[in-house]
Amino acid sequence: MGADQSQSDGLLTDRMRWEAVTSRDRTKDGLFVYAVVTTRIYCRPGCGSRTPHQANVRFFSDGDEARRGGFRPCNRCLPDETPAWASRAVSVSQMCRLIEESSRTPTLSQLAQSVGYSPFHSHRMFLEVTGVTPRAYAVTVRTAILKTSLGAKQKVSDAIHGDRTISAAQFYDDMSRELGMPPATFVKGGKGMTIQFATASSNLGCVLVGATDRGVCAVLLGDDPRELVHDLSHRFPAATVTEAGAELATTIAQVVGLIHEPASATTLPLDIRGTAFQCKVWNALRQVPPGETVAYSQIADRIGMSSAARAVANACGANPISVAVPCHRAVRSDGSLGGYRWGLERKKSLLNRERADTV
Numbered sequence: 001m002g003a004d005q006s007q008s009d010g011l012l013t014d015r016m017r018w019e020a021v022t023s024r025d026r027t028k029d030g031l032f033v034y035a036v037v038t039t040r041i042y043c044r045p046g047c048g049s050r051t052p053h054q055a056n057v058r059f060f061s062d063g064d065e066a067r068r069g070g071f072r073p074c075n076r077c078l079p080d081e082t083p084a085w086a087s088r089a090v091s092v093s094q095m096c097r098l099i100e101e102s103s104r105t106p107t108l109s110q111l112a113q114s115v116g117y118s119p120f121h122s123h124r125m126f127l128e129v130t131g132v133t134p135r136a137y138a139v140t141v142r143t144a145i146l147k148t149s150l151g152a153k154q155k156v157s158d159a160i161h162g163d164r165t166i167s168a169a170q171f172y173d174d175m176s177r178e179l180g181m182p183p184a185t186f187v188k189g190g191k192g193m194t195i196q197f198a199t200a201s202s203n204l205g206c207v208l209v210g211a212t213d214r215g216v217c218a219v220l221l222g223d224d225p226r227e228l229v230h231d232l233s234h235r236f237p238a239a240t241v242t243e244a245g246a247e248l249a250t251t252i253a254q255v256v257g258l259i260h261e262p263a264s265a266t267t268l269p270l271d272i273r274g275t276a277f278q279c280k281v282w283n284a285l286r287q288v289p290p291g292e293t294v295a296y297s298q299i300a301d302r303i304g305m306s307s308a309a310r311a312v313a314n315a316c317g318a319n320p321i322s323v324a325v326p327c328h329r330a331v332r333s334d335g336s337l338g339g340y341r342w343g344l345e346r347k348k349s350l351l352n353r354e355r356a357d358t359v
Contacts, residue, residue, distance in 0.1 A: 013334060017059050020045040033060050033079050035071040042066040047077035088125050091115040095126060095134060105138045128307050136277070196244040197232055198252045199225040202259045204346050208232060209252045210241075215269035218320045219255055221342040235320065258323045262290040262354040268324050274315075277308075281315035288329045290354040295333040309333075317341055323350070 012020075012031060020028040026046030035042035036052045042063065043049060060066040063073060063080040073079050095111045106114075111134055112122035126134045195217065197210040208228035210218035218235070220228045233241050254268055272279055280303045287302075288294050296316070297309040305311075316327040317339060328347045332338045340347035 014059060016334060017045070018054060018057070021057070022051055024048065029079075033063055033066050034058065035060060035066050035069065040071050041074050042071040042079060043074040044077045044079040047074055047079070049074065049076055088128065091117065091122075092126050095122065096137065099134065099138050100141055105142075108134060127305075193239040195232065195239050195241045196248060197229065197241065198244045198248040199228065200252050200256050202256045204259055204342075204349060207252065207255060207259070209248060209255050211244075211248060211251060212271045214271035216251065216255075216321060216324065217271040217273060219322045219324055220320070221322050221346060255323060259350070260353075262350070270321060270324060272321065272325070274318065277305075277311065278315040278318060281312050282319055282321075282325045282327075285316070285319075285326050285330060286324075288326060290326075293329050293331045293335075293351065296330055296338070297333050299330060313338060326350075329354075 012028075017028075017032055017034065019025075021034050024046050028045040030044070033042045033044055035058045037056045037058060038052070042060065058069070060069065060071075067073075094115050098106050098111060098114050108119045108123060111126075112119040115122060117125065123134060126137070193212060195210050195212055197208055197218075199206055199208045201207070204221055205223050206221070206225045206228060208218065208220040208222075208225065208231075209216060210220075210232050218232055220231055222228045222231075229241075233239075251268065272282060274282065281299060284299050284302050285294075295309075296312040297306070299312045300306050300308045303312075312330070316330045319325050319327040319341070322328070322342060328340060328350045330338065337344055337347055337351075
């Protein structure tokens with residue numbers, strides 16, 4: 001495709017750009033344009049015109065660069081105009097601000113009116129851009145309020161005072177799903193919960209396993225067991241956190257076994273606590289076999305939220321149950337490792353060991 005096409009635009013490589021062209025990926029509109037040497041026309045990636053031969057394609061960062069190269073804009077896709085996804089993003093941003101700044105949860109009709117679209121189109125647009133519905137986003141906003149504003153002595157009912165668009169019962173139901181526990185328990189920092197923990201050594205360093213009566217709620221990796229205990233206590237500041245005796249001996253042995261022998265058939269009872277979206281991501285990760293990796297965008301597709309790759313990456317970073325919920329198997333679309341909460345060297349080690357075991 002020419003020597004000047006060997007460089008990438010941001011995180012996009014030529015291979016990724018060509019895949020965007022062949023799949024007519026509208027989410028890449030505005031990130032680059034492609035030109036066809038036989039027609040002297042340049043287009044946006046999502047153009048509906050016939051896919052050209054790869055050998056005839058040249059990539060440019062924008063229309064200005066393409067025009068300097070002697071190409072003219074496509075009359076079909078109008079590549080120099082603002083891409084549709086950008087205008088949608090602006091509208092969705094306005095709806096998000098309205099949700100965040102309103103004392104009462106706006107209705108879908110109110111949100112639609114604020115951006116000048118129908119309720120149906122507004123709902124679909126919000127879901128495409130954010131990966132969640134407006135109502136789910138409003139629940140997340142209220143969850144954030146609980147996390148940052150309410151003290152241990154405050155009543156949960158204060159959080160829904162003045163909000164008459166949902167019932168108190170619905171609020172409690174939403175919050176229970178989002179927090180992984182009843183709101184009152186969360187506000188009290190996990191008061192009334194009992195978490196037992198145990199630590200052990202592994203070839204990835206120290207491992208801490210925390211468990212409730214429902215199952216394992218945390219598998220933390222690090223260098224200092226005291227820091228891991230502090231991490232667990234910080235997550236549930238008012239819970240009763242106690243060091244286990246022999247009760248967790250079998251469980252932590254299973255976890256260490258998963259680290260040393262990833263292909264071992266071990267089923268741990270898990271007490272997964274997170275938002276509804278996070279739980280979808282974590283459950284999808286548990287379906288990825290040892291020795292394989294999956295792109296954040298592929299996970300987004302599997303949970304039915306194809307535009308939520310960035311949110312998937314964030315959910316992987318928030319995963320408190322390492323190894324058993326294998327977020328280390330999630331990578332970027334270009335195959336690079338991306339991030340890992342417990343350090344990239346540990347991620348590399350886990351993946352290398354799994355690949356060796358499955359050869």
